[in-house]
Amino acid sequence: MKMKMITKIANTALGLMLIGSAVFGQSLADAKKAIDAEQYQKANGMLKNLVNTQPSDENYFYLGWVYLTQDYADSAKAAFTKGLAADPKSAISYVGLGAVALAANDATGATSNFNQAIQLTAKKDSRPYLYIGKAYLLDAKDGKFPPAKANAAIDALTKGKTVNPKDADVLVALGNAYRSQLKSNDAYDAYQAALTLDPKSPTANVATGVLWRYANNFDDSEKQFQSALAIDPNFGPAYRELAETQKLRLKETVRLRLRRLS
Numbered sequence: 001m002k003m004k005m006i007t008k009i010a011n012t013a014l015g016l017m018l019i020g021s022a023v024f025g026q027s028l029a030d031a032k033k034a035i036d037a038e039q040y041q042k043a044n045g046m047l048k049n050l051v052n053t054q055p056s057d058e059n060y061f062y063l064g065w066v067y068l069t070q071d072y073a074d075s076a077k078a079a080f081t082k083g084l085a086a087d088p089k090s091a092i093s094y095v096g097l098g099a100v101a102l103a104a105n106d107a108t109g110a111t112s113n114f115n116q117a118i119q120l121t122a123k124k125d126s127r128p129y130l131y132i133g134k135a136y137l138l139d140a141k142d143g144k145f146p147p148a149k150a151n152a153a154i155d156a157l158t159k160g161k162t163v164n165p166k167d168a169d170v171l172v173a174l175g176n177a178y179r180s181q182l183k184s185n186d187a188y189d190a191y192q193a194a195l196t197l198d199p200k201s202p203t204a205n206v207a208t209g210v211l212w213r214y215a216n217n218f219d220d221s222e223k224q225f226q227s228a229l230a231i232d233p234n235f236g237p238a239y240r241e242l243a244e245t246q247k248l249r250l251k252e253t254v255r256l257r258l259r260r261l262s
Contacts, residue, residue: 031062036203038236040066057083057090064096065131068138073100091120091128099135110135114156126167129160133173137180145180153177168198172207179211187211202228202235210241218249 027046034043047063060083067076080096087093098113114132121128136153137145145153157174160167175190188211194204209224222245228238 028059028062033232035062035066035069037232037234039234040070051079051082055082055086057087057093059083060086061090061092061096065099068096068099068103071103073103076100089120091117091122091125092131094120095128095131095135098132099138102135103138124164126160126164126170129156129163130167130170130173133157133160133170133177137173137177145177147181150177150180166197168194168201168204171197172201172204175207175211179207179214182214184211184214200231202232202238205231206235206237206241209238209245213241213245213248216252218245218252221245 027050031043031046031050034040034046043066044063047059047066050059051063060079064076064079064083067073067079077097077100080093080100083090083093083096094113094117098110098117101107101109101113114135117128117132133153133156136149136156139145139149154174154177157170157177160170161174164170171190171194175187175194178184178187178190188208191204191208191211194201195208198204205224205228209221209228212218212221212224222242225238225242225245228235229242232238
């Protein structure tokens with residue numbers, strides 16, 4: 001009887017551990033999904049809860065990335081530093097510190113941290129390359145980046161693609177870097193490769209829609225945004241880009257009508 005009770009307690013404890021692990025994994029996935037949807041306040045709350053329950057370098061990294069995306073560089077640096085304390089060999093923590101340095105126009109500090117990150121990166125881990133590339137693309141102005149930063153991003157993301165050709169996020173970021181330099185064919189190829197790997201990626205659909213808009217192909221542009229919203233009705237970037245496309249379509253229609261009348 002006593003043995004049966006001990007076994008029952010052990011099985012119950014194991015079940016709770018498995019449930020807790022599943023909830024944690026889903027919570028981190030939800031936080032990352034919120035970041036992609038630009039729901040930064042929501043992501044911030046999720047990640048603060050996560051670092052309280054499991055202060056891992058990964059959780060601190062995404063919290064720091066949310067801060068950095070919102071221009072809270074000091075808070076971002078503090079989060080990345082805590083991630084490095086949690087794991088002194090954390091490649092992504094060094095990427096985060098490099099991104100903070102880059103945002104402060106400290107090119108030397110950025111390069112030093114990025115190089116350290118690459119030295120610590122596992123052979124098939126493309127994530128550090130992804131976020132190095134994204135770090136160079138953070139200060140976009142109307143979707144445009146300085147050529148030097150765009151080229152640095154392309155270099156990092158191309159290496160990430162070599163490390164893991166099946167990372168759709170790397171391909172989307174690579175396409176964004178190409179698109180910023182008006183290399184439309186290269187951008188299109190990267191986006192299509194991403195969609196082939198992950199047809200349900202709202203990010204890749206939106207990115208493709210923006211590329212179509214650059215070509216004044218408003219019909220296909222809007223179709224891509226609608227596809228993204230069919231996948232995730234709460235995907236903020238799709239609503240923003242759809243509104244921008246509709247505004248440009250209206251301006252182009254008015255321009256053509258005035259041209260006919262003149």
